[in-house]
Every structure is written in structure tokens, then in C-alpha cells.
Amino acid sequence: MSFKTVWRGTGLLLISALLLAACAQAEEAEIVGGFEIPVVEDGKFNVAMVLIGPHDDGGWSEAHWDGLNYIEDNIPDTHVAFIELVPEGADSEQVFRSLARKGFDLIIGTSFGYMDPMEIVAEEFPEQMFIHLTGFKTNGENYGNMFGEMEVFKYLAGMLAGSRAKMDGNPRLGYMATFPIPEEIRLGNAIMLGAKQTCPECTMDIRWINTWHDPVIEKEGAASLFDAGVQVVFTGADTPAAGDVATEKGKWGVNYDHVNACQTDGCLTAPYWTWGPIYADIAKGTIDGTYEPGFQYFDSAAGGMGLFGFMEGQTPQPGIEDLPAEDVQLVRDTLAAALRGDFDRFDVFKGPIFDNQGNQILADGVSLEQLDLDGFAEFGSPCSTCMYWWADGITAELPDL
């Protein structure tokens, strides 16, 4: 047998092997836009989740993934599946449509940019329930919006960071923000308002990184803030980059999203999500037809959020230990009040509040309304005060819309 024949034979075998493998696959899963669409299990309540990052990113996506598994573990006869690393926009529309076509009863999309695609697909499949985070749209029938008052926990983390920066003699904070949307501005303002409680002279720089999930850019963004002289960096994106870079630079970072986001000593704390109980309630409500989709915005008392180092059974991070006792006590008291239901987002955003241009946003004792939290008037929101302003102390500006 000549050399060439051997190679031809090998090639043919390889191709047929690949073809066979492809056919075997086709029976189980369908590939759409490069994503393998999972299948439903007959006779069960099927839940699908679409993630923007990997399910083990140590942050945002992992917190949701934990919540998804909580559904399967706690509600009998449920089956869950997920698709990860799905870009926002047109790609995601295909993915959502395929999931709906497969027959998933509840489909959860966990990134801001899935908002419009999900709205379109929900319209096409009126029998199935679609839940979206973190945008601002709902159709009131089968496409619901959901989020929680994370601003309370960012506010508490802001208190700790302000105390830390003041203690270190460098009253400068930094906020690595993703996109100029209401959510990011709201959380940034909450951090600044919290920091002012413990450190009235504190200021905060902003870096826009234009991504929710890019660990490398997140690290560069944190480094950019630290090198500019900032003492504590907050992240608004998905991975624990702020605390990791802080550890290398000998400074402090505040991570976000997942209870395990604080793995390095430079991480001061992390406001995090525990989606499980919230998702389980939605799943239960969908099964017995009691869940009414709309703008669900849960309180701190709902058990969906935490502040790492301060919840039951947790030890504070090393950076907390030498902070002034009265500051730490203030955080503990406010947190306890929030978990009881005595302190919420309307207490965080309660006047007098000034923006960084010197305008009074809220008069003494006046709070923002729910609509203000997530709206820009320029984009058609009927809000009155809205969220297109930076709190006093933030070194950044917003362009005219």
C-alpha cells in the first residue's frame, strides 16, 4: 500500500467518524449561532437560563447559575439548563427563540442587553414565561422584569470603603463602571452617598470600561484607577478584578455579585446576590399560575442579597479589622435594619442630596420614587427626578442626552 493510499484511507475514516459524531449529536441537541440548545425533559417544569459570562466566573453569572440550581434542588419535578457566554443583541434573540421552541416553561435572561430580544421572543411565545434582568421593560403578561435593591448593599460597602480610605489617609475612591445606564449610575451614586457617611471628604473617580464581562479589561480598568492614586476601587462588572488587582497593588478593592467573590486579602467586602430563593418563588408562582410578571424589585428583607463578611456565619475580610469601631457598628446596624425591612432604597436616596454640579437633587426628607431609580427622562421614562446625575463627590460628568 502506498503512502498516499494510507493517508487517503485515514482521511476518509476521519471524515466519516466526524459525520457520525455529528449525526449522533443532532438527535440530542440543536446548534444555533454556535450555541448548543439544551432539551427539555418531558413531564417536568423546565427552566432555561441565558448567561453573558461563563457559569463559573466567580461573579455575576455564577451567582445566577447557583440560583438556577437552587430551583432544581428545591422544587420537585423541575429540570434546569443554561447557555453561557451569549453576546447581547441579535445573537441572543436566536438563542431565546430556540429555547422557547424547545418548550422551556420559564426562560431567564440575565444581562441588560437581552432586554429587546427577549421582548420580541416573549411576544411570539405567549404561553411561556420570560424573566429578564436588569433592564426596564415588561409586557405585563409573560415578559417580566426583575431586580433587587442592590443600592442598599452598595451603600453599605461605600461606608466601609470611605472609612478605609480615610483611615489610610487617602480619601479617594474609584468606580469601574460598565455602561452609562440607570443601573450603573444608581449603584455608583449609592456608593458615593454611603462613603460620605464615614468620610465626608471622599471623592470618587470613574472609569467606563464598556463591557459587563471581560476579565482582562476589568483588571486594566482597576489598575488604571489605582495608578491614578485611588485607594479603594469598586467594580460594577462581573468578575473579582478589583480585589485581585488591589492585592497586587497593596490597596483595596470591593468586588461584586457572588458570595465567593472575595478570595484575596485586598478585597474589602463584596455586596452579593443570592438568587436562589427569589428564583424559586418565581418558578413556584409560574407553576401554579400565580406569578404576575411586571416590574418586580425585591427588598433587602427578601433574602436575595448580602454584604460579604457581615452576614451570618461570615468573618470580615482583613481590611475591615482595624477600621474605627463606630464605622463598622454603623454598617452592622444599617445592615440589620435593612434585613429587617426598616431601611431600604428610599432611605439611601433621601434628601438632602446634591449632585456634583451643585444642584439640589432632593430636598430635605424627600426620597426618590421607584421610577426615578431606573429611568432617564430623555429615554421616555415618566420619572420626575430620574437617575441621570452624579452625586456630590464623584469626579465625572455625563453628556447631554
Next chain:
Amino acid sequence: MDPIIILHAGIATGTVLLFATLGEIFAERSGIMNLGLEGMMLIGAMSAFSITVATGNGLLGIVGAMLAAGALSMLHGVVTIHFQADQVVSGLALTFLGVGLALVFGEGLSKAGTISLLPRLTVPILSPVPVLGPIFFTNQSVLAYVGYMLVPFSWFFINRTRPGMHLRAVGENPSAADAMGINVYRQRYIYVLVGGLLAGLSGATISLAVSPGWFSELTTGGLGWIAVGLVIFAAWNPWRAAFGAYAFGALRRTILDIQGPQLLLGIRNPFFFNPYYGFFLQMLPFVFVIVVLIIASREALRKRIGAPAALGLPYVRGERGL
């Protein structure tokens, strides 16, 4: 926004691009274009991080990364040198293969430790030098220093040594080189391998030093494609490659740091007042790659910028032609 801080950070990211670009220069000088850089870098990044986390030894991680990417490059070598297949197609296939393999083997890795796994050095005598000291010789990763040494070495090797002359001969006129008794196939295999080894080192630089950790395909995030563009921008010259790589590193950091000051050169800084302008800056590196690739795809322009004459052409012993 301190230019020294930006350049200092630019050296770190630039080192990643530098290794990949130098490796590709070697391969292309021998006549083999390998567009699989992104895939090889990703394999390198994954292997380096995985091995270093498992053994606690950064050097072992680097060696592993180079061998893994080198092995992958040999696949490209066999396909394009032995079977004389189209180099562009094989290179693209290599990208997919490399990315796919890295994702499969990297599954579950992303949670492991995330701070720098290689030491940083400050050179005693050179660091006090104004401007250059704080940029190049203060608190840089050991791999950055390897990069500084590799640039003059590569230039000297290619232009001033006998094996370097053989390398150029094989890339410019393989039949003449063959007639002179140089083994064209062996030479090309060697330099494709060198390209692979350096791409692996480049990947290791990311996952061990610059942005420690494993973040699936976002670890390289398109840097491999920028390196492909840089080779052409550098006109296959290591010195220009170094300049381009460091400049690109600095540009990445500038996009962030430029948002800091309210005034830029005495005028209102648009990047401070409007976050949307950042998108434009982020696009620039990829626009650059497109422009450079357009230039390189035009025969006449290619000759003018000094592309190796036999680049992309398979060599068949005994056949007429280049």
C-alpha cells in the same frame, strides 16, 4: 493621566504582543504564514496557568505553555509544509482548533488563584534613570525583561548570523536555497516551531503575569489577531515589532487613563465629559489590523514593504517556481 504610568503599563501588555509578533516574524521569514496565533496563544495561556496552579512553579508553566503551543504549530507545519496546503486556511483552522482545545482543557480552571504568579523585578542601576528607568526597569515582570533581550537577539540572528541567512534564503527563494544545499523543509519546520513556542510564551505572559488567571477565550481577547497585523506593520523587522507592540500596549491603557483628567492639554477633555467616546478608541486597534491586512493582500504593496518573496507559497521540491 501620567504618560510614564501609561507607558509602564503598555510595556506589560506589549510584551504579550511582542512575543507573538516575534514568533510570527520567524515563521513568516521562512515563508510560512501562521494565522493561528490566537489559538496557539490561548493554548499557551491555559497550559501555563493550569500547570503553574498545579505545581506552584511558574517556570514549569512557561515551558509547558511553549511546548503545547509548539506542538500545535507543528500541526500547521505538517499541513502546510508536508502536504502543501493553503496556509491561510490551515492557519484559520488552527485558530479554531486551539481555541476549542483550550476551552475544553480549561474547563473549571477559572476559579483558581488570580494574583501574579511570576516575580516582578526592579533593576538597581537602571531604574533611577529618568523617564526610561520608571518605564522599562521598575517593577516589571521578569518576562518583560526577557522581551527586551529577545528583540536585539532576534534582529542579530536574522540579519547577522549564518542560520539567519539560511532562514531568509528559504523565505525569499526556496529553490535557490535548496540548490545551495539548505534543507528547505527542515528550516521551515524549525521556524514554524519557533513561532509556536513564542506564541505559547506570549499566552503564558497573559495568564501568569499581565492578567493572571484563566478567562476562557477572553484571556487573549483578540490580541493574536493584532499580533498578525503587527508583523506586517513591522515589515518583518524585530525592532519595529517591539515599537509597535509597546505602542499598542500603551494605547490599550490610554483608553482608560484618558477618562481621568478634566482638562487635556488645556482644553476640555472629551473623554471625561462623554463616556461614549471610549467606544471609538476601543475600535482603533482592530481598524489598524484591517488596514494593514488590506495593504498586505495587495501584491505590489507587499513587495514594497519587504514581504518575504515566498511567503504563503508552498515549496515543492523539484518543481519550477519560487
